Amino acid sequence: MPAKTTTPAPPAAAVTKDAHWAATRERLRNRTRATVALTICDDLDARVALESAKHTLRRIKAAAEERIDDATGPEAIAAAEKDVADAQEAYDAAAIVLRFQALPRLEFEALRKSHPATEEQAEDGHDINVESLGPELIAAASVDGMTVEDAREYLDTWSEAEAAALFNAAWGVQETARMDLGKG
Numbered sequence: 001m002p003a004k005t006t007t008p009a010p011p012a013a014a015v016t017k018d019a020h021w022a023a024t025r026e027r028l029r030n031r032t033r034a035t036v037a038l039t040i041c042d043d044l045d046a047r048v049a050l051e052s053a054k055h056t057l058r059r060i061k062a063a064a065e066e067r068i069d070d071a072t073g074p075e076a077i078a079a080a081e082k083d084v085a086d087a088q089e090a091y092d093a094a095a096i097v098l099r100f101q102a103l104p105r106l107e108f109e110a111l112r113k114s115h116p117a118t119e120e121q122a123e124d125g126h127d128i129n130v131e132s133l134g135p136e137l138i139a140a141a142s143v144d145g146m147t148v149e150d151a152r153e154y155l156d157t158w159s160e161a162e163a164a165a166l167f168n169a170a171w172g173v174q175e176t177a178r179m180d181l182g183k184g
Helices: 012-029 044-066 073-094 105-113 119-123 130-141 148-157 160-175
Strands: 035-040 096-101
Touching: 035 160, 044 073, 096 130, 096 160, 105 130, 130 148, 130 160, 148 160
Parallel strands: none
Antiparallel strands: 035 096
16 A cells, blocks of 8 residues: 655745735735726816916915025915815816726627727728717716716717717726836
């Protein structure tokens, strides 16, 4: 009868390395998909006030750097920062924020494949039908629960630039990479 062999314990270094990988793998599994926000603010006064306050703050900070010995610099900066905060609050109250999240890759690919280019679009070098894909992609990527019907209405009635921004927010988040390839 052959002798029963016992499996040797793995080297301590391998156990340590595996424990590290287990923790890394858990973190990878728990990642959230990329999300972007599209902010719409129809209140021109709120937009102008915010940009003006930010410009004034930049100007005051630059002047303060040039005159380091000026004791009024910190007070002027603090007042300008408060103006920016107040303007931001007014802007945020007037703004509408739409959020979009990247779809799982296979779901996104299936959605793209379900909207092939028309013959005319294919002749122009396109591989998808943006007109039919747009509303479905926007609705699928919407974190806020936008429907396909809502998306179609906005794409059809908003200006060309705004409709493009809406589509590009939903499309762009699909191409968002949150990683760097560096030296090991």
